[in-house]
Amino acid sequence: STPPQPRSPPPLNPSPSTGSPPRPNRTAHEKPQRAAVLRASPASWPMPMAMQAGRRMGLMLTRRTSSAAAGFVQARYLAAGYKTPGNLPENSHTFTEGGHFPEFLEKWTRARFYRVGGVATAATGALFVFCGPLSLKPWLLSALVGSYWAVGLNDIKQTRQTLRRNFPVLAHARYLAEQIRPEIRQYFVESDLSGVPFPRTDRSLVYQRAKGMEDSMSFGTRRDVYEKDYEFANHSLHPYSAEEVKDRVLIGGPTCKQPYNASILNISAMSYGSLSKNAVIALNTAAASGGFYHNTGEGGVTPYHQQGGDVVWNIGTGYFSCRTADGAFDPDRFAAIALKEWIRMIEIKLSQGAKPSHGGILPADKLTKEIADIRGVPMGQDVNSPPRHSAFTNPIEMMEFIERLRDLSGGKPVGFKLCVGRRNELAALVHAMVRTGITPDFITVDGGEGGTGAAPFEFSNSLGSPLKDGLTAVHNLLVGAGLRDRVRIIASGKVTSGFDIVHNMALGADVCNSARGMMFALGCIQALKCNTNKCPTGIATQDPELMKGLHVPTKASRVESFHRRTVHAAKEIIGAVGVSTPSLLRAHHILYRGGDGRLHTMAEKYPEVPLKALVDDIPDREQLVGRLERYGAWWENGSQTLDAMVDGSYGKAPAEDAFYYSSESNEP
DSSP: OOOOOOOOOOOSSTTTOOOOHHHHHHHTTTHHHHHHHHHHHHHOOHHHHHHHHHHHHHHHHHHHSSSSHHHHHHHHHHHHTOOOGGGGGGGGGEEEEEEEEHHHHHHHHHHHHHHHHHHHHHHHHHHHHHHTTTOHHHHHHHHHHHHHHHHHHHHHHOSSSSSHSSSSTTHHHHHHHHHHHHHHHHIIITTTOOSSSOOOOHHHHHHHHHHHOOOOSSSSHHHHHHHSTTTEEOOOOOOOGGGOOOEEEEEEOTOOSSSSEEEEEEOOOOOOOOOHHHHHHHHHHHHHHHHHHEEETTTOOOOOGOSSHHHHHHHOOOTSBBOOOTOEEEEHHHHHHSSSTTTEEEEEEHHHHTSTTTTEEEEEOOOHHHHHHHHHHOSSSSSOOOSSOSSSSSHHHHHHHHHHHHHHSSOOOOOEEEEEEEEOOOOOHHHHHHHHHOSSSSSEETTOOOOOOOHHHHHHHSSSOHHHHHHHHHHHHHTTOOHHOOOOOOOEEOOOOOOHHHHHTTTTTTTTEEHHHHHHHOOOOOOTTTTTOOOSSSSSSOOHHHHHTTTTTHHHHHHHHHHHHHHHHHHHHHHHHOOOSGGGOOOOOOOEEOOOOOOOOHHHOOOOOOTTTTTSSSSHHOOOGGHHHHHHHHHHHHOOOHHHHHHHOTTTSSOOOGGGOOOOOHHH
């Protein structure tokens, strides 16, 4: 016998007006034939049977499984020679792509919660009847069901979270997934080059150097050397060996009686309070053994900074460790600490990259009795430093304050730290140096990409010039004013490798500071919990149980190893460029690929102002053309800004300085 002839397919979703087509009567001898056909390949099914099976399976899979499975049924349906979804009749079922909120979650309501709970409770009672009260199984089930009721009823009763009220018990899965999302992304989703704020490659390099592991790379670079903004050093055919390259920089201007010979890489400002006691001890111990300095951060000088390492005392707007009862600067307390031998330099903090024009923040959760006593602040509330200093009100007074601190400290180097903002205000600072004849011994430039323990969201993401732009602005204004030889520049912002050091030096830095690089060397895993007092590695926390995990001798050794090997890598690159000292590095030693696909030097992007071009006669000022034209505008506006700051009128009238940030339209 032959199988029945195919008929035209009925509509997949019949309209209510027509109803379902009548079911055909089959004789007894047709049933075995139909069974044989069903056992055959679906592509060989008669058309009506294939249509009905595809419709039923497609609807079932679309409703209960993923869209991928439904798509498979659709593909088999099309393979049988039927119409494409775009040409199906209007009343036919269409397949949809993309995920949906799982239907069983949408159907989970409070009523269903009660029904499931009732069934589970009845099942528990039945289990007690069949197994007896002495059996362990019913008791385990009763504990599970009891927890179910306790969690669910609490979800329904609470009013803070809508999801828990609408989807009791089940909504907790969402919050669990949200909680572990950063770890899942970091360990399983992100690539080696895509992690933020530091990619896996940068973190791994620090870990390898800190632990003394092999830090070489096999099989070539993982970076796309033809992508936009790819950067590299321009090597020389007449290189120097690393041993021939200098790695120390003398900091101290003409009036400095105790200049300091600094390493080209040091520990950036991180306060005790933001960091744990063990972390501060390990960092200072490493500085002592490695011969580099340790910046205290604005939290003040503590006993944990006295492990033998050289210390740079960072003084913020809160004047911690040198403040009066009402929070003003106390010269006597300052002199008592500044005259100690291990205090090598003094740094006045104006602003920092992660929160410029915003005072430091220490959350109340991280404030201990010891920290409160060191800083002289009350317990139980956030410690917020003022946004600006009370010891001076304008750049002229600031230069005088610098000279005063230099005298009180016995002639030690005194400088200031800032994240560059409005360029006319930066120019006003340099104008004050020219007018008073007082210059800082160093300026620390912090980039907007810099890190911190806690900062307002908008300040970290939307304020502050990036390091490259701020660094070149400071360098060029000092060169143009003829002061660059008297002032050293320290660059701070995402320094984790030898190339980072060389790159910053080529743009004008003399020395580099690293904060998060040193934290990685301590064991930081970039958990991004610095502001919660729950740092899992015991670094950015005051929890004594978490701090116990940070073994000071081991971590100090790792920080010293990271510093030593990174400085050596920087010296190798400097030698490969063909210079024997970092001071000879220039912007043209770094190349980058522009948006036009061609190579350019950093000197094209960040050209250098000619020496004293800002303070010499007009003919020399004519050299400020093209990209340098803005420096002439900044300098002129800076003089007016300084006058307005001195007479107290600055900031009380609109300032038109938008032009001063513009660049040529054909910027590569």
